[in-house]
Amino acid sequence: MSVRKQTMSPFAKRQKWASLVSDVVAEWLDLPPEPRAISAVRGKLRVPFNGPLCAFESALERDFLTLCRTELRVQAVHSKQLVIHFTDTATGSRRRYTPDFVVEVVTGEGSAPERFVVEVKASQDLWRTRRERRQAYAAAAVWSLSQPSTTFVIASDKLLGSAWVTNARLLSSHMEMPRDLVIEELILSIVRSSAEIKLSELVDEVARWGYHRHFILPVIYFLLARGGLWFDRAIPITPSTWVSFGSPWRV
Structure with a gap:
C-alpha cells in the first residue's frame, strides 16, 4: 500500500x-x-x-x-x-x-x-x-x-x-419501522450468548423458533441501525457479515 x-x-x-x-x-x-x-x-x-x-x-x-x-x-x-x-x-x-x-x-x-x-x-x-x-x-x-x-x-x-453509504441506505429504511419485540428479544438473547455470529446463522437460529425469515431480517437491520447489534460498517452487509452484541455508541 x-x-x-x-x-x-x-x-x-x-x-x-x-x-x-x-x-x-x-x-x-x-x-x-x-x-x-x-x-x-x-x-x-x-x-x-x-x-x-x-x-x-x-x-x-x-x-x-x-x-x-x-x-x-x-x-x-x-x-x-x-x-x-x-x-x-x-x-x-x-x-x-x-x-x-x-x-x-x-x-x-x-x-x-x-x-x-x-x-x-x-x-x-x-x-x-x-x-x-x-x-x-x-x-x-x-x-x-x-x-x-x-x-x-x-x-x-x-x-x-463507499460501503458505509451502501449500508446506511439499507439500514436507514428500517430505523422507524414497527418491529416484533418478541423477535427482537430473541435475537438479542442469541447474540448475547455468542461472542459473534454470522448474519445468516443468526437468521437460521431465530427461524428455528418458528419465525419466518421475512419478519426476522427487518428486526436485525433495525438493531444494526440503532446500535443494539454491532458490525463493521466499512464492509457491505451480506449473509456472511459478523455481528456481535451492542455498540459503545448505542442510543
Whole structure:
C-alpha cells in the first residue's frame, strides 16, 4: 500500500488560506431555509433518526444525510444555517458562503461534541469550480480554525460511494419501522450468548423458533441501525457479515 505524501504542512495550509481571505465572520440563521429547486432530487430527512427534518438539494446531499442518520455518534445536523462573510483579498470585494451542513459529533462518553462544517460536492464539480470557490472554502477553513473543536471538510462522491453509504441506505429504511419485540428479544438473547455470529446463522437460529425469515431480517437491520447489534460498517452487509452484541455508541 502506498502512502500519500503531504504536499503542504498544516501551518503552510493555514498561511495560504489566510492569504486568500480576510475579515471572516459568521452568522447563524434561526431557521433552516427550504430546499431550493436546483435539482430533481430534493427533500428532507429526519437526522438523527429522532431529530428534526434536515433538507437536502441533491442525491449526494441525501446520501450524506443518510450516512449521518445511521451514525450513532452524530448528535445534530444543521442544513445551510451557517453563513460565512469574508473579504476576497484578490478583488477587495465582500462575499458570503453558506456551507451545506454543520454536523455535531460526540467522540467519547462525556466529551464535548466536535463540529464539522461540511461542503458536499461531486468530484467533477469540485475540480471544475476549484478556482471560483477556493476563497469561499478558505473562509470556511479560516473560520473553523478560530472556533473550538471545529473542522471544515469537503465530502465528495469518493467518500459517499463507499460501503458505509451502501449500508446506511439499507439500514436507514428500517430505523422507524414497527418491529416484533418478541423477535427482537430473541435475537438479542442469541447474540448475547455468542461472542459473534454470522448474519445468516443468526437468521437460521431465530427461524428455528418458528419465525419466518421475512419478519426476522427487518428486526436485525433495525438493531444494526440503532446500535443494539454491532458490525463493521466499512464492509457491505451480506449473509456472511459478523455481528456481535451492542455498540459503545448505542442510543
